[in-house]
Amino acid sequence: MNKRLLKVAVTTALTVAFAVPAFANPFSDVPAKHWAYDAVGKLAQDGVITGYEDGTFKGDKTISRYEMASMVASAMQKNLDNDQKEIVDQLSKEFAAELTEMGIKVEALDKKVDKMVKISGDARVRYGASDNFDNTDFRARVSFDGKINDDLKFNARMTSGNLSYDADFSDQSSVKLDTANVTFDALGLTNTIGRQDLMLGNGFLHDSAMTGFAAEAGNLKAYIGNLKDSTKIYGAEYGLKLGAATVTADYANYDDGTNNETDVYGANVGIKLTNSVTALGEFYNFDNGSIDADAAAYGLKFNKLGLTALYRDVEAGANSPFSNIHNDIQNLKNESNGYKGLEVRYDRAIAKNTTLNLKYQDFEDQDGFELDGGARTQAAINVKF
Structure with a gap:
């Protein structure tokens, strides 16, 4: 019950916070054929991310960019092999704006950006x-x-x-x-x-x-x-x-x-x-x-x-x-x-x-x-x- 209330509170807060005009809707859906679905699916198969509350990733279900960014944020905290790290780095760049707006410090991405020309x-x-x-x-x-x-x-x-x-x-x-x-x-x-x-x-x-x-x-x-x-x-x-x-x-x-x-x-x-x-x-x-x-x-x-x-x-x-x-x-x-x-x-x-x-x-x-x-x-x- 507490988890459900917390989820409702966070969702409501995010909705109010971002209910302003912007160049792109932060809650827009990720198209079902977006490459991120396959990328996250591979991470889910490897056990890097758990997806939804039931521990599954429903690749056929339309989700928001914020839901996708949350999964990426979870993956960034794990110990990854080189192939997994490459996938996560690509996803973190794709969803960098959402991760930043969610208040998540993307340290790996920050370091990469800092080194970029x-x-x-x-x-x-x-x-x-x-x-x-x-x-x-x-x-x-x-x-x-x-x-x-x-x-x-x-x-x-x-x-x-x-x-x-x-x-x-x-x-x-x-x-x-x-x-x-x-x-x-x-x-x-x-x-x-x-x-x-x-x-x-x-x-x-x-x-x-x-x-x-x-x-x-x-x-x-x-x-x-x-x-x-x-x-x-x-x-x-x-x-x-x-x-x-x-x-x-x-x-x-x-x-x-x-x-x-x-x-x-x-x-x-x-x-x-x-x-x-x-x-x-x-x-x-x-x-x-x-x-x-x-x-x-x-x-x-x-x-x-x-x-x-x-x-x-x-x-x-x-x-x-x-x-x-x-x-x-x-x-x-x-x-x-x-x-x-x-x-x-x-x-x-x-x-x-x-x-x-x-x-x-x-x-x-x-x-x-x-x-x-x-x-x-x-x-x-x-x-x-």
Whole structure:
């Protein structure tokens, strides 16, 4: 009687818990010709599972996916030979969602998934325009992340690069390896060796990949390597939280191989004024012996609106060629006189894994003259998969 009451209670609880809209009905029947029937039948013949309360498995009786998952869960707890284990592994993958929703930890499956290579990616369509500039480009990237063993992970990313809509695709570079690195823990440090992304602060100072070595311990990160134009770089970044403020301090040294080393000191801060508004500030100084120039950006981010407004002030000689501004479709790499002015960004999720990014820049040079092309606008659709 107690077993019967318990069964009724559990069934009722599950019915209520899952009586919500979903992509698939969790109580849908497994088709009678589904391969799982034969698989479970073999396990029943071997005595691995007992099936229903009377100890039988009725292969001709239509059952729900949850009933089938319960049998699989029972089989997973048994000592299995290789053939039986192979069958159970296949069944656990088929009914993984049901097993998870039932609160059963599928340890064997978790281990398998943990060892599998994770494939993800993103694609972007971007449009940029100014008075004398109009262009659309595309980019697609695919990332592969996995574990070699418990202490060693790897990452690799393929990218198409920025393919201009107006250009002949055959004249542009083909798909290339964008990142390729391994990460391991040693001596209390998390270490990454190989081609890897390197972003300092919010990317105003540096947002460009390097080939080299980086080590992290807590909030401190140190790095050394080469950039794509053969410039050597080394430095460190330290982040900390002070009340409502998040602060990051940076040091970087660039060496272009012509005895022209540049020391860069930078900092950025975000101060949460309210749940909806964050004050932003970023500063860095370029000093190569002959040029000592500053760059600054400050403004507000309206978190719920997805709106950010910044005023940028970059002196001549402080226009970093590795800044994320140079990832824009119309970059400012050749603005040797520096620039200043307003930048407004809007970022909004418009669907699952899909975002809209809009940017408006109205810059002039340090002498007050409008930059070539005038105000710049950019729109991009980003999709992740």
